[in-house]
Amino acid sequence: MPLPAFVAPSARSGKVILVCALSSVCAALIFSPQHAKHSVDQDDAAGAPSASPNREAADTARAAQPAPQPAAPAPASEATPQPVVRSATIKSSFAEAAQRLGLDSRTAALLAHAFSGEIDFRRDLKAGNTISLVVDPPEAGNASAQSQPATPLAVRIATGSTSHELFLYRNLEGKPFYYTKDGASTTPAFSRYPLAYERVSSEFALRRLDPVTHRWQSHDGVDLAAPAGTPVHATARGTVAFIGRQTGYGKVIVLRNPPPYQTVFAHLSRFAKGLHRGTQVRRGQVIGYVGSTGWATGPHLHYEVHVDSVPKDPLTVALPGKNPLDATERAQFAKEADRLAALL
Numbered sequence: 279m280p281l282p283a284f285v286a287p288s289a290r291s292g293k294v295i296l297v298c299a300l301s302s303v304c305a306a307l308i309f310s311p312q313h314a315k316h317s318v319d320q321d322d323a324a325g326a327p328s329a330s331p332n333r334e335a336a337d338t339a340r341a342a343q344p345a346p347q348p349a350a351p352a353p354a355s356e357a358t359p360q361p362v363v364r365s366a367t368i369k370s371s372f373a374e375a376a377q378r379l380g381l382d383s384r385t386a387a388l389l390a391h392a393f394s395g396e397i398d399f400r401r402d403l404k405a406g407n408t409i410s411l412v413v414d415p416p417e418a419g420n421a422s423a424q425s426q427p428a429t430p431l432a433v434r435i436a437t438g439s440t441s442h443e444l445f446l447y448r449n450l451e452g453k454p455f456y457y458t459k460d461g462a463s464t465t466p467a468f469s470r471y472p473l474a475y476e477r478v479s480s481e482f483a484l485r486r487l488d489p490v491t492h493r494w495q496s497h498d499g500v501d502l503a504a505p506a507g508t509p510v511h512a513t514a515r516g517t518v519a520f521i522g523r524q525t526g527y528g529k530v531i532v533l534r535n536p537p538p539y540q541t542v543f544a545h546l547s548r549f550a551k552g553l554h555r556g557t558q559v560r561r562g563q564v565i566g567y568v569g570s571t572g573w574a575t576g577p578h579l580h581y582e583v584h585v586d587s588v589p590k591d592p593l594t595v596a597l598p599g600k601n602p603l604d605a606t607e608r609a610q611f612a613k614e615a616d617r618l619a620a621l622l
């Protein structure tokens with residue numbers, strides 16, 4: 279393919295602006311091998327993460343409740359032992375409060391992860407915030423069960439004026455997940471940003487005058503300015519579909535993420551060690567480092583998100599939550615969540 283005319287950045291009087299000269303032509307080059315098949319995988323495609331807006335004020339809810347003392351399981355009725363509510367006020371950290379509530383470290387970590395889309399436990403939790411749990415009642419006749427760590431059926435964290443609730447869902451293998459009342463996951467499966475950037479130096483644009491090639495071209499991604507050497511993270515799990523050099527992109531990595539997503543990371547100074555075509559990467563894994571290889575006038579990451587092979591604005595594209603429930607599960611789950619929420 280004929281290369282677009284390349285104008286050396288130095289020709290432009292030393293002005294330090296970060297530009298990116300990646301045309302849709304180059305993008306097509308990179309993506310052509312993967313165009314073939316993309317069935318929409320419902321598990322991954324559906325449902326952008328949505329925080330449940332249905333938050334009642336913690337204080338009101340609390341006032342209406344009797345003191346959440348564990349209702350001792352009624353000895354007479356074997357039929358349906360009532361779940362137990364436990365509450366703790368945070369003194370120093372979530373981990374410490376979780377321990378007082380009888381949660382093991384694994385469950386505490388699971389909850390921290392589950393809430394991470396809504397609450398940053400280190401930043402947002404303060405002394406005096408409260409955690410309430412609904413747990414299964416201890417098994418009748420088993421005294422030691424009282425001290426056994428439980429996986430809570432429902433968790434409410436009240437931070438000042440707002441409260442956040444998540445409810446337990448177990449998949450067929452019994453693996454625990456937490457969702458909001460309406461069945462949405464707050465655990466991001468896809469991060470918005472692949473690095474800690476300083477500013478957006480060039481936005482996504484369908485058509486713009488390219489400062490390097492002096493042609494009208496689309497800008498299929500976003501340019502995130504950051505110092506050379508800043509680590510670049512995979513924004514979702516995926517497989518390395520391309521790693522190497524491409525005209526314009528310089529050192530570039532293309533990840534095939536859960537369908538229908540693909541992501542592109544360009545102008546890297548170097549790649550993370552051990553990556554090659556076919557390598558599986560986790561969300562958050564460092565895959566390379568910011569640079570200015572290819573057509574770039576300064577260090578920045580050119581980042582693209584493709585949905586069904588169509589480039590979308592990475593700053594606004596809808597990103598999926600983790601393991602969304604299907605419609606039937608969602609209806610059942612919402613019913614059960616309502617029941618548990620009433621106990622909190």
Ligand SMILES: [Zn+2]
Pocket residue numbers: 297298299300480497499500501579580581
């Ligand atoms: Zn760019």
